[in-house]
Amino acid sequence: MLSVLIVCEQLQVLESLERALSTLRVMATVACDAAAAKIHLQRNSFDAIFIDYMLTDRDACDVDALRLLSGSEATLIAITNSGAQQRSAFSHGALFSFPPLRNMDQANRCVGSVYRFLVQKLRRSTRIRLDQPCRITSDVHIHCEATMLDISTCGFRVGGCSVELRQGATVSTAVVLPGQNIAIDLTARIIWTSPGGQFGAQITHIPADRRRMLEAWIVERAASLGTTSVITQEIHSPAASERTAS
Secondary structure: OOEEEEEOOOHHHHHHHHHHHHHOOOEEEEEOOHHHHHHHHHHOOOOEEEEEOOOOOHHHHOHHHHHHHHOOOOEEEEEOOOHHHHHHHHHOOOOEEEOOOOOHHHHHHHHHHHHHHHHHHHHHHOEEEEEEEEEEEEOOOOEEEEEEEEEOOOEEEEEOOOOOOOOOOEEEEEEOOOOOOOOEEEEEEEEEEEOOOEEEEEEEEOOHHHHHHHHHHHHHHHHHHHHHOEEOOOOOOHHHHHHHHO
16 A cells, blocks of 8 residues: 655645545545654655645745655655745655645546556566565576566566576566465566576566556555565666675
């Protein structure tokens, strides 16, 4: 489940935002001033932060401080009521700026745009640590039992392969993801290899229904597990593998 922090004191805007987010199964936490916002950010991580630039507590609009507390991954969304506020929001790195959301139609449209962006962001950049057995078959009919160590919609990393596979080789495999009972068939090209039977592969083909299954699983898993099992790096490189193992 995606999680957002709303820094806002306008009751009507808050109600509209919370209702729109709940229909998309997004968990919303509310802070009405800078002190409350900072407490939430120190205790939790959020996928996005909605900031009301009309707050009477101007410290809550100190976006640089909020960004520092939240980490660089949180998407900033500004609620503005003037061109000056909008320019200020964008200068601090906000990706969205919306007027005060006074009704549900406005809220649903705006929140829907943010939600689609956040889901695509997770799909593109997130890979999940695994420890799942898999069987690797190469393009020259070499077979080996191995362990899939992480996966994203772009590729995966494998360890414990008992045979030497060359960089650039095409491999196929199938993996059952945790919590699922259907195997996802993957065809991929090996991008790098390293001692110990490890390699990283870029996915070149996955059936459409299995891709949707993988995307949905990654989004839900990333939101529920947090950073301990999530690596927000798209390229499955040897350096990333070493950091994962450490």
